[in-house]
Amino acid sequence: MINIGVIGYGYWGPNLARSVAETDGCRLAGIADFSAAALARAGKRYPGATLHQDVRSLIDDTSVDAVLIATPVATHYEIAAAALRAGKHVIVEKPIAASSDDARRLIEDAARRNLTLMVDHTFVYTSAVQKIGEIIRAGDLGDVYYYDSTRVNLGLFQHDVNVIWDLAVHDLSILDYLLQEKPIAVSASGAGHIRGRQENMAHLSLFYPSGTVAYLNVNWLAPVKVRQTLIGGSKKMIVWNDLEPSEKVKVYDRGVTLGDAPEAVAARISYRSGDMWAPQLSVKEALLTEMEHFVDCVTHGREPITSGQSGLSVVETLEAAMLSLRQRGQPIDICPVRMAS
Amino acid sequence: MINIGVIGYGYWGPNLARSVAETDGCRLAGIADFSAAALARAGKRYPGATLHQDVRSLIDDTSVDAVLIATPVATHYEIAAAALRAGKHVIVEKPIAASSDDARRLIEDAARRNLTLMVDHTFVYTSAVQKIGEIIRAGDLGDVYYYDSTRVNLGLFQHDVNVIWDLAVHDLSILDYLLQEKPIAVSASGAGHIRGRQENMAHLSLFYPSGTVAYLNVNWLAPVKVRQTLIGGSKKMIVWNDLEPSEKVKVYDRGVTLGDAPEAVAARISYRSGDMWAPQLSVKEALLTEMEHFVDCVTHGREPITSGQSGLSVVETLEAAMLSLRQRGQPIDICPVRMAS
Amino acid sequence: MINIGVIGYGYWGPNLARSVAETDGCRLAGIADFSAAALARAGKRYPGATLHQDVRSLIDDTSVDAVLIATPVATHYEIAAAALRAGKHVIVEKPIAASSDDARRLIEDAARRNLTLMVDHTFVYTSAVQKIGEIIRAGDLGDVYYYDSTRVNLGLFQHDVNVIWDLAVHDLSILDYLLQEKPIAVSASGAGHIRGRQENMAHLSLFYPSGTVAYLNVNWLAPVKVRQTLIGGSKKMIVWNDLEPSEKVKVYDRGVTLGDAPEAVAARISYRSGDMWAPQLSVKEALLTEMEHFVDCVTHGREPITSGQSGLSVVETLEAAMLSLRQRGQPIDICPVRMAS
Amino acid sequence: MINIGVIGYGYWGPNLARSVAETDGCRLAGIADFSAAALARAGKRYPGATLHQDVRSLIDDTSVDAVLIATPVATHYEIAAAALRAGKHVIVEKPIAASSDDARRLIEDAARRNLTLMVDHTFVYTSAVQKIGEIIRAGDLGDVYYYDSTRVNLGLFQHDVNVIWDLAVHDLSILDYLLQEKPIAVSASGAGHIRGRQENMAHLSLFYPSGTVAYLNVNWLAPVKVRQTLIGGSKKMIVWNDLEPSEKVKVYDRGVTLGDAPEAVAARISYRSGDMWAPQLSVKEALLTEMEHFVDCVTHGREPITSGQSGLSVVETLEAAMLSLRQRGQPIDICPVRMAS
Incomplete structure (x- = not known):
C-alpha cells in the first residue's frame, strides 16, 4: 500500500x-x-x-x-x-x-x-492516444508523414504561462509518446491580444529527424472549442476528434500511390480511398x-x-518554441544538453 | 454587349x-x-x-x-x-x-x-466572404485579431505548383479583400511527402501592420476535407465553415473583457459568451x-x-512564403516594389 | 430552512x-x-x-x-x-x-x-426548455404546428417499465410545459426485440385541440445516441439538439408564406429562408x-x-399510448376523469 | 442499340x-x-x-x-x-x-x-442502398429488427400529391429492395398546415410478417434537411446518413446479448459496444x-x-397508409389482390 x-x-x-x-x-x-x-x-x-x-x-x-x-x-x-x-x-x-x-x-x-x-x-493515458500508439507501432500507418493538431477554445487564460506552455504542452507530450523521437527544430509564431498578458494564440512547426513534421495550432481566444488532430501516414491516415462522444479515433484507408515508371511523373500519382474504421475505445478514465x-x-x-526524461524533452521544446516565437518564426534548433551518466 | x-x-x-x-x-x-x-x-x-x-x-x-x-x-x-x-x-x-x-x-x-x-x-465573390466583409466593415467584430484557416483535403496534386500556390492563394485573396491591408512579413513551413513532387502541406503565419495575424493550414494529403476559418475580433468572432450546406457563417458574441483596475491583472479578465447568429446568405453562384x-x-x-493590384499582392506574398518555406519558417519581409505611376 | x-x-x-x-x-x-x-x-x-x-x-x-x-x-x-x-x-x-x-x-x-x-x-427546468418556452410564449414561432422528437440510444433497458414509460415521459412532460394544453388522442406503435422484455422502441403521434401534433420516436436499441427535436411554427422553427455542447437551441426564420389570391393555389406558396439565431443559454444545472x-x-x-396535475396528465397519456400500442396504432381518445373539486 | x-x-x-x-x-x-x-x-x-x-x-x-x-x-x-x-x-x-x-x-x-x-x-441504385443490401443479405446484421428513417426538409410542396406519395415512397421502395418481404399492415398519421393543401408531414409504422418493423418520418416543413436512417439488427446496426459527403453508411458492432439462464431476467441482458466500420462506397451516379x-x-x-411488381407493392402500401392517415393511425391491413397468372 x-x-x-x-x-x-x-x-x-x-x-x-x-x-x-x-x-x-x-x-x-x-x-x-x-x-x-x-x-x-x-x-x-x-x-x-x-x-x-x-x-x-x-x-x-x-x-x-x-x-x-x-x-x-x-x-x-x-x-x-x-x-x-x-x-x-x-x-x-x-x-x-x-x-x-x-x-x-x-x-x-x-x-x-x-x-x-x-x-x-x-x-498519454487516454484510450484514444494509447490506441493511436498501438496503430502506429503496428505499422498500420506506414511512415508517419505528419501530425497536425488544432486545440482551441475560449479561455481559460492562465496567469503565469502563455498558451504554448498551457495547451501545446499536451501535444508535445503526445508526440513524445507516439513518435518515440525528439524534434530537432521548431518554428513558432504567436500573438497576444490582451494588453499586459502573454500570447493567447500560437502556431508551431516541429521538425523530426525521420522527416515527420508536426503542426500545432493553440488558441485561448477562439469562438468554439476544437480538439482535432490529423495524422497522415504513407499507408493510412487518422482523424482524432477528442470532442466526439464516441468514435474519437477514425482510421482512413486513404492515401496516394506512386507508380514506378519514371517518365510520366504526373500520371504516376493515383489516389486510394478505402474503408474507414473506428476502433472501440476503452471508457476507463x-x-x-x-x-x-x-x-x-x-x-x-x-x-x-x-x-522525467519525457517531461524534460517537452520543456526543451517549449523553450525553443519561445525563442522562435519572439523572432516571428525564426527556426530554432533543439540541442538537448546531454546529462552526465 | x-x-x-x-x-x-x-x-x-x-x-x-x-x-x-x-x-x-x-x-x-x-x-x-x-x-x-x-x-x-x-x-x-x-x-x-x-x-x-x-x-x-x-x-x-x-x-x-x-x-x-x-x-x-x-x-x-x-x-x-x-x-x-x-x-x-x-x-x-x-x-x-x-x-x-x-x-x-x-x-x-x-x-x-x-x-x-x-x-x-x-x-471573394461568394456570398459568405461578402457577408464577412460587410460584418467587418460595419465594425461588428471590433479590431480584427486574427484569421485562422484550415483548407485541407485529399488531392488533387497539381503538377506545376505546390500546395501554397494552389490552396493558400484562396486565403490570400480573401485576406486582401477583408483586411484592406497588405502583410508585412510571412513565416512558412511545409513538407513534401511524395518523391519528386513539390510540397503537399504547408503552414503560413502572416503579420499585418495593424497587428492582425493570419494563419493558413493547407494540405493535399489529408484524410478528410476541411474548409474552416476562425476570425477573432475584439468584440465578436466568426466561424466560417464552407462545407456546411447552410449556416456557413456564424457570428459569436463571445470574447474577453478587460477591466480598468491596474492592480489585479488576473481578476480583470472576464469572459463574454452571448448569442450566436447565422445570417442568411444569398444562394447566387x-x-x-x-x-x-x-x-x-x-x-x-x-x-x-x-x-491586378490584388493579384500582385497575392503573388508577392506567395513568393515571400516560398522563401520562408525553404528556410524552415525563417520570417521574410514583404517589401512591395513600388510601381512608377 | x-x-x-x-x-x-x-x-x-x-x-x-x-x-x-x-x-x-x-x-x-x-x-x-x-x-x-x-x-x-x-x-x-x-x-x-x-x-x-x-x-x-x-x-x-x-x-x-x-x-x-x-x-x-x-x-x-x-x-x-x-x-x-x-x-x-x-x-x-x-x-x-x-x-x-x-x-x-x-x-x-x-x-x-x-x-x-x-x-x-x-x-422542464433545463435552460433549453425554458428558453423554448419563452420563445413560444412570446409568440415568436406563431402557431405551433408540430413537435417532433427523436430520443434514442443503446440501453439502459429498464426492468419494470417499457421505453415509453422511460423515455417518452420526458417529451410528454416537456409538451405539457410548452403547449399548455393536453392531448386529446394518441396513436402509438412499438416493438420489443428482446425475448421476455417489454417494448424497447416506440413511436407516438399525439393530437392536440389546437391542431398541434406531436411525434415521439423513442428507442433503447439504437446504435447512436440522438436527442433532437424539431418544433415547427407558422412564423419560425426551432431545432433543439440536446447533445450539442453549446448552441443547443437554434431558431430558424424559415417557413412558408401563403398568398391571398384564391385562384392560383400552386403559385401562392413561397418559401422564406432567413437568419438563424442561437440564444445563449444559462449553464445552471x-x-x-x-x-x-x-x-x-x-x-x-x-x-x-x-x-401533480402535470404528472397526472403525463400518466393519462402514457396509459392511452399503451392501449394504442397493443392495437398497432389504433387511435385512443384521452378523456381525463374530472376530479371533484 | x-x-x-x-x-x-x-x-x-x-x-x-x-x-x-x-x-x-x-x-x-x-x-x-x-x-x-x-x-x-x-x-x-x-x-x-x-x-x-x-x-x-x-x-x-x-x-x-x-x-x-x-x-x-x-x-x-x-x-x-x-x-x-x-x-x-x-x-x-x-x-x-x-x-x-x-x-x-x-x-x-x-x-x-x-x-x-x-x-x-x-x-435502390445508389451505392449506399446497394451496400446496405449486401450487408443484410450476407447476414451481418442478423435478424433485421427495425428500419427507422427521417426524411425531412423545407419544401418543395407538391401540387398533386401529399408528402407520403412524394417522400415516403423512397423508403417504401428501399424497404422493398432490402427486406424482400411485403408489409402486412400500416399505421399512419399526418397533418397539413397549409390551408387548402394536402398533408405536409406524416409518420408511418409498417409491420412485416417476419417481425421487422419500419418507421418513416417525412416532412416538407422542417427547418433543416435530414436524411438519416437507423437499421437495427440482432448482431449489428447501421446508421445511413445520406447527407454525409463521405462515410454515408456506418456499421456498428453494437447490440444486446441475452444470456441463457431463465431465472435472472434482469441480469441476463448485457451490452456489446464494438468497432464501427464505414465501407468505401462507389461514387458512380x-x-x-x-x-x-x-x-x-x-x-x-x-x-x-x-x-412493376415492386412499383405495385409500394403503391399498395401508399394506399393503405392514406386510409390509416385519414383515421389518425387506425392500422390498415395490406392485402394484395392476387393477379391472375
Whole structure:
C-alpha cells in the first residue's frame, strides 16, 4: 500500500486526489494547500486524509511514500526537489518544471535516490492516444508523414504561462509518446491580444529527424472549442476528434500511390480511398490508468511511460518554441544538453 | 454587349464559359484550347461560339472584346500580355502570374491602354466572404485579431505548383479583400511527402501592420476535407465553415473583457459568451456575381474588386512564403516594389 | 430552512441528494434506502444526514419537512401517500405514479392537506426548455404546428417499465410545459426485440385541440445516441439538439408564406429562408433550478410548474399510448376523469 | 442499340435524358413535352434528339424502342399503357401509378407483350442502398429488427400529391429492395398546415410478417434537411446518413446479448459496444447504374430489380397508409389482390 500525498488542491488537485482514492494499491494519506478554504473542501471530501497548510509538513511526514504536485509551474522544481530529498516518489503536474535545467536536476535527483519521477502528461493515458500508439507501432500507418493538431477554445487564460506552455504542452507530450523521437527544430509564431498578458494564440512547426513534421495550432481566444488532430501516414491516415462522444479515433484507408515508371511523373500519382474504421475505445478514465501505472512503477521500480526524461524533452521544446516565437518564426534548433551518466 | 473569349477549356474553363453564357450584357464569342477533344466538347455545348485551336487566332479576332484565361499558371503572363496588346480586357485565373514581376508588367500594360485587368479570385465573390466583409466593415467584430484557416483535403496534386500556390492563394485573396491591408512579413513551413513532387502541406503565419495575424493550414494529403476559418475580433468572432450546406457563417458574441483596475491583472479578465447568429446568405453562384462585376467594370471603366493590384499582392506574398518555406519558417519581409505611376 | 429527506439512493437519488445539499433554504436531513451498501455510500458522502434502512422511519421523523422519492415506479404511490399523510411535502421521480388513478389520489391528498406535490420532470427546468418556452410564449414561432422528437440510444433497458414509460415521459412532460394544453388522442406503435422484455422502441403521434401534433420516436436499441427535436411554427422553427455542447437551441426564420389570391393555389406558396439565431443559454444545472423552485413553492404555498396535475396528465397519456400500442396504432381518445373539486 | 424517348422534360426529365445520353448501349432518340420552352431547352442540349410537343407522336415513332415517363403521377398510367400498347419498353417515374389497380394493369400489359416494365425507384441504385443490401443479405446484421428513417426538409410542396406519395415512397421502395418481404399492415398519421393543401408531414409504422418493423418520418416543413436512417439488427446496426459527403453508411458492432439462464431476467441482458466500420462506397451516379440495368434487362429479357411488381407493392402500401392517415393511425391491413397468372 503506497501512501500518497497531494500538494495543491486548486483546479487540478481534486482530480488527482480522487484518482488516488479510487485506485487499488495506494491510499490518499494527506493533502496540502496554503488556502484554508481549499483544505476545508478537501477535508470534507476525504475525512481520512491528514491536512497540511504547510507543504513542508506533508513532505516531512514519514508515513507518506509519494507526492503528487499540482501547484503553479513556477513552484514545481522547488517542491519536487524537496520531496525527492525527503525520499518520496513524485508525480508532477505538466510541465515538469519552468526550465529544462530544473527538469534535468530533478531527473538526476530521482535517479541518484532510485525514486520514481513521473510527469502527469494525462493525455498519454487516454484510450484514444494509447490506441493511436498501438496503430502506429503496428505499422498500420506506414511512415508517419505528419501530425497536425488544432486545440482551441475560449479561455481559460492562465496567469503565469502563455498558451504554448498551457495547451501545446499536451501535444508535445503526445508526440513524445507516439513518435518515440525528439524534434530537432521548431518554428513558432504567436500573438497576444490582451494588453499586459502573454500570447493567447500560437502556431508551431516541429521538425523530426525521420522527416515527420508536426503542426500545432493553440488558441485561448477562439469562438468554439476544437480538439482535432490529423495524422497522415504513407499507408493510412487518422482523424482524432477528442470532442466526439464516441468514435474519437477514425482510421482512413486513404492515401496516394506512386507508380514506378519514371517518365510520366504526373500520371504516376493515383489516389486510394478505402474503408474507414473506428476502433472501440476503452471508457476507463485516463487518470485511473495513469495512477495504476504509477503504483506499478513505484512497486516494481519501473520507468514510467511519462518519465522525467519525457517531461524534460517537452520543456526543451517549449523553450525553443519561445525563442522562435519572439523572432516571428525564426527556426530554432533543439540541442538537448546531454546529462552526465 | 461584350464579346468574350475563353482561353483554356480544361478543368476550370468550362465553368468560366458557362458563367459568361448565363450573364446578361456579355456573350460567349469564342473558345480556344490546343486540345481537339476539349474543343469538341466545347463546340457541342456552345454551338454559337467560334472555336480556336490556336490561342493567337482568338486573340486576333477583332470581334472579341475581352478574354478569360484559364490556362496553366506558367502561361498566364504571355497570354494575358498578348491579349492586352491586342486591346482586350482580361480576366486571369488565379494566381495572376508566376512572378510578381510579370504581374507588375500586366498591371502597367492594362493601365497604359485603359483596359480592365481582373484576376479570378472567385472566393471573394461568394456570398459568405461578402457577408464577412460587410460584418467587418460595419465594425461588428471590433479590431480584427486574427484569421485562422484550415483548407485541407485529399488531392488533387497539381503538377506545376505546390500546395501554397494552389490552396493558400484562396486565403490570400480573401485576406486582401477583408483586411484592406497588405502583410508585412510571412513565416512558412511545409513538407513534401511524395518523391519528386513539390510540397503537399504547408503552414503560413502572416503579420499585418495593424497587428492582425493570419494563419493558413493547407494540405493535399489529408484524410478528410476541411474548409474552416476562425476570425477573432475584439468584440465578436466568426466561424466560417464552407462545407456546411447552410449556416456557413456564424457570428459569436463571445470574447474577453478587460477591466480598468491596474492592480489585479488576473481578476480583470472576464469572459463574454452571448448569442450566436447565422445570417442568411444569398444562394447566387459566385462566378455569376463575378462575371456581372466584370461586365460592369468594363462598361463603366471601374476598377475591379479583384484588380491586378490584388493579384500582385497575392503573388508577392506567395513568393515571400516560398522563401520562408525553404528556410524552415525563417520570417521574410514583404517589401512591395513600388510601381512608377 | 426546509429539512428534506431523500428516499431511494440508487441511480437517480444521489443526484437529488446533491441538489438538496447545494441549494440554499433547504437541508439534506435524511436518506433512506433498504440497501446497506447504498446507505454506506450515502453516509460517507453526507455525514450530516440521518440514515434510514426503513422508509417508514424517515417518514415518521418529525424533523423532516419534505421528501424526495426516487424509488421504482411501482412504489411511488404508496410512499408518496404515506409521506403526505405524515404531513410532508413531496417531490416524486417521474412518472408520478404507475396509474392515473393513483396520481389523482395523490393530488387530492396533497390538496386536502395544503401540501406541495411536485413531480421531478427535470427537463422542464433545463435552460433549453425554458428558453423554448419563452420563445413560444412570446409568440415568436406563431402557431405551433408540430413537435417532433427523436430520443434514442443503446440501453439502459429498464426492468419494470417499457421505453415509453422511460423515455417518452420526458417529451410528454416537456409538451405539457410548452403547449399548455393536453392531448386529446394518441396513436402509438412499438416493438420489443428482446425475448421476455417489454417494448424497447416506440413511436407516438399525439393530437392536440389546437391542431398541434406531436411525434415521439423513442428507442433503447439504437446504435447512436440522438436527442433532437424539431418544433415547427407558422412564423419560425426551432431545432433543439440536446447533445450539442453549446448552441443547443437554434431558431430558424424559415417557413412558408401563403398568398391571398384564391385562384392560383400552386403559385401562392413561397418559401422564406432567413437568419438563424442561437440564444445563449444559462449553464445552471436543471436540478438546482428545480430544487430552488421547490423551496419557493413550499415556502410561499405556490403551485409548482411541474405540479401533480402535470404528472397526472403525463400518466393519462402514457396509459392511452399503451392501449394504442397493443392495437398497432389504433387511435385512443384521452378523456381525463374530472376530479371533484 | 436501344433507342429511348423521354416523355416529360420538367424537373426530373432532364436527369433521365442525361443518364440515357451517358449510357452505352442506348441512345437518346426523342424528347416529348407539351411546353415549347421545355422543348427548346431540350433541343439546345440534345441537337440529335427528335422533339415532340405531342406525346402521341413520340409513342408512334417506330424507331423508338423504349420510353422514360417523367410526367405528373396522374398521367403515368395512361401514357405507360399507350407506350406498352405501341410495343415500347417502359420506365415510369415513381410512384408507378396513381392507384394499385392501374399498376396491376400495367404489369399485366407488359407481361402479355413480353416488354420490360421498370419503375424509377432511383434510391435502390445508389451505392449506399446497394451496400446496405449486401450487408443484410450476407447476414451481418442478423435478424433485421427495425428500419427507422427521417426524411425531412423545407419544401418543395407538391401540387398533386401529399408528402407520403412524394417522400415516403423512397423508403417504401428501399424497404422493398432490402427486406424482400411485403408489409402486412400500416399505421399512419399526418397533418397539413397549409390551408387548402394536402398533408405536409406524416409518420408511418409498417409491420412485416417476419417481425421487422419500419418507421418513416417525412416532412416538407422542417427547418433543416435530414436524411438519416437507423437499421437495427440482432448482431449489428447501421446508421445511413445520406447527407454525409463521405462515410454515408456506418456499421456498428453494437447490440444486446441475452444470456441463457431463465431465472435472472434482469441480469441476463448485457451490452456489446464494438468497432464501427464505414465501407468505401462507389461514387458512380445512381441514375447511370439504373440505366445500365434497364439496358441489360431489355437486351436479355431480365426482370428489373425495381420491377412493376415492386412499383405495385409500394403503391399498395401508399394506399393503405392514406386510409390509416385519414383515421389518425387506425392500422390498415395490406392485402394484395392476387393477379391472375
